[in-house]
Amino acid sequence: xxxxxxxxxxxxxxxxxxxxxxxxxxxxxxxxxxxxxxxxxxxxxxxxxxxxxxxxxxxxxxxxxxxxxxxxxxxxxxxxxxxxxxxxxxxxxxxxxxxxxxxxxxxxxxxxxxxxxxxxxxxxxxxxxxxxxxxxxxxxxxxxxxxxxxxxxxxxxxxxxxxxxxxxxxxxxxxxxxxxxxxxxxxxxxxxxxxxxxxxxxxxxxxxxxxxxxxxxxxxxxxxxxxxxxxxxxxxxxxxxxxxxxxxxxxxxxxxxxxxxxxxxxxxxxxxxxxx
Numbered sequence: 286x287x288x289x290x291x292x293x294x295x296x297x298x299x300x301x302x303x304x305x306x307x308x309x310x311x312x313x314x315x316x317x318x319x320x321x322x323x324x325x326x327x328x329x330x331x332x333x334x335x336x337x338x339x340x341x342x343x344x345x346x347x348x349x350x351x352x353x354x355x356x357x358x359x360x361x362x363x364x365x366x367x368x369x370x371x372x373x374x375x376x377x378x379x380x381x382x383x384x385x386x387x388x389x390x391x392x393x394x395x396x397x398x399x400x401x402x403x404x405x406x407x408x409x410x411x412x413x414x415x416x417x418x419x420x421x422x423x424x425x426x427x428x429x430x431x432x433x434x435x436x437x438x439x440x441x442x443x444x445x446x447x448x449x450x451x452x453x454x455x456x457x458x459x460x461x462x463x464x465x466x467x468x469x470x471x472x473x474x475x476x477x478x479x480x481x482x483x484x485x486x487x488x489x490x491x492x493x494x495x496x497x498x499x500x501x502x503x504x505x506x507x508x509x510x511x512x513x514x515x516x517x518x519x520x521x522x523x524x525x526x527x528x529x530x531x532x533x534x535x536x537x538x539x540x541x542x543x544x545x546x547x548x549x550x551x552x553x554x555x556x557x558x559x560x561x
Contacts, residue, residue, distance in 0.1 A: 336441030382429035490533025
């Protein structure tokens with residue numbers, strides 16, 4: 286935590302250069318003390334690492350403004366109009382809660398599939414309504430964020446985006462993917478994190494238990510188990526994954542608010558039925 290000072294400096298430099306928006310910048314030191322930062326940045330020090338989603342909840346409560354831009358510390362804004370254009374997408378339509386730009390590696394490496402909220406990721410994906418979004422860089426309407434309860438803080442790492450996205454869609458909000466707006470972010474594998482396979486499996490179970498109608502829970506979990514077995518061939522990784530799955534079954538997932546069948550239909554018509 287706090288171990289990317291050069292990247293953070295670049296992130297802040299390109300943030301400061303944004304035009305057409307008023308900024309209230311908050312950095313949360315999640316298990317580290319944020320010091321030596323510009324005087325226009327406000328900071329919050331959390332002595333213990335509470336995880337990514339809860340750290341973002343802390344930042345959202347501290348920051349002021351009707352729109353919230355969540356921004357990884359190794360991301361950068363390549364042009365000075367990124368935030369103004371994202372804000373315009375949200376403010377032009379009262380039903381839009383989220384605007385997600387297209388992520389691009391600054392060195393030209395291929396973008397991971399998880400960055401694009403589409404099954405077809407060619408050319409960065411098609412613009413328009415989406416059923417999920419990439420958590421690293423996006424803008425959200427504060428009223429929508431607060432209405433659905435913010436991030437699932439107990440998740441720590443992994444799948445917090447799909448949890449938030451499903452709750453937004455169920456509340457009647459729309460998510461917009463805007464690939465014409467580009468944000469830089471290094472193309473890395475989520476599996477590089479030591480806790481990846483455990484939290485990936487546990488949180489997948491929690492997402493289903495928290496959000497899906499009861500008949501769809503086993504369908505969703507069965508589908509993702511099959512996907513995992515097809516993708517992961519390392520026996521040790523699979524062992525950790527199945528332990529995480531069991532943890533998700535036996536531990537508290539938080540408040541259960543199953544989406545309506547109308548939302549299931551809406552997600553299905555949009556091309557992403559909530560079973561995969």
